[in-house]
Amino acid sequence: MLLVLSDEHKEHLGFLPEVDSAVVGEFGRIAVEFLKKGSNPKIYEGAARKLNVAVETVQHGVEGLMYLLTESSKLMISEVDFQDSVLVLGFSEELNKLLLQLYLDNRKEIRHILSELSPSLPHYHNLEWRLDVQLASRVLRQQVKPVVTFKLHLENEGVRSARVLQTDPATLLHIIQELERALAEVKTNHCRRILRNIK
Numbered sequence: 001m002l003l004v005l006s007d008e009h010k011e012h013l014g015f016l017p018e019v020d021s022a023v024v025g026e027f028g029r030i031a032v033e034f035l036k037k038g039s040n041p042k043i044y045e046g047a048a049r050k051l052n053v054a055v056e057t058v059q060h061g062v063e064g065l066m067y068l069l070t071e072s073s074k075l076m077i078s079e080v081d082f083q084d085s086v087l088v089l090g091f092s093e094e095l096n097k098l099l100l101q102l103y104l105d106n107r108k109e110i111r112h113i114l115s116e117l118s119p120s121l122p123h124y125h126n127l128e129w130r131l132d133v134q135l136a137s138r139v140l141r142q143q144v145k146p147v148v149t150f151k152l153h154l155e156n157e158g159v160r161s162a163r164v165l166q167t168d169p170a171t172l173l174h175i176i177q178e179l180e181r182a183l184a185e186v187k188t189n190h191c192r193r194i195l196r197n198i199k
């Protein structure tokens with residue numbers, strides 16, 4: 001799978017051939033550091049002074065490199081696909097090898113950082129249910145009014161919580177049909193391809 005870069009990202013990365021390979025390696029280290037701790041304008045200013053270029057140029061270069069590394073790591077692009085993706089930038093062979101090495105050295109760490117940044121959602125722990133049927137009341141002697149009550153236990157980062165839901169059997173059957181349809185959709189070839197690329 002090839003990574004498609006927009007013209008803007010190509011323009012941001014266009015600054016890299018103008019600097020030494022050691023500077024590109026430093027930009028890669030800064031890009032990974034920014035993923036961990038966030039952006040620091042002072043580092044951009046210091047690098048811009050040393051290179052005698054505008055601060056925005058350095059910032060765009062580092063951010064372009066950060067985008068290249070994060071998107072490649074997110075999609076788990078192979079070495080060959082990464083080289084083919086970078087080939088369209090028109091860089092020298094040495095710079096392409098340097099970018100590949102940056103990617104290979106940092107992809108596991110970047111994936112770990114990205115996984116920590118993803119939101120933590122509650123997940124299923126347990127389910128209790130009860131079926132209540134009202135057969136009669138003072139007003140109506142013969143009636144059947146079924147209600148299904150659920151107690152859904154969820155867990156989020158070790159903290160457990162419970163939600164109580166109540167519905168009638170017709171709505172419950174509709175929900176079951178929709179969930180079964182969604183599960184069947186996940187088993188299609190199209191969804192499998194998408195899920196394979198997400199992992």
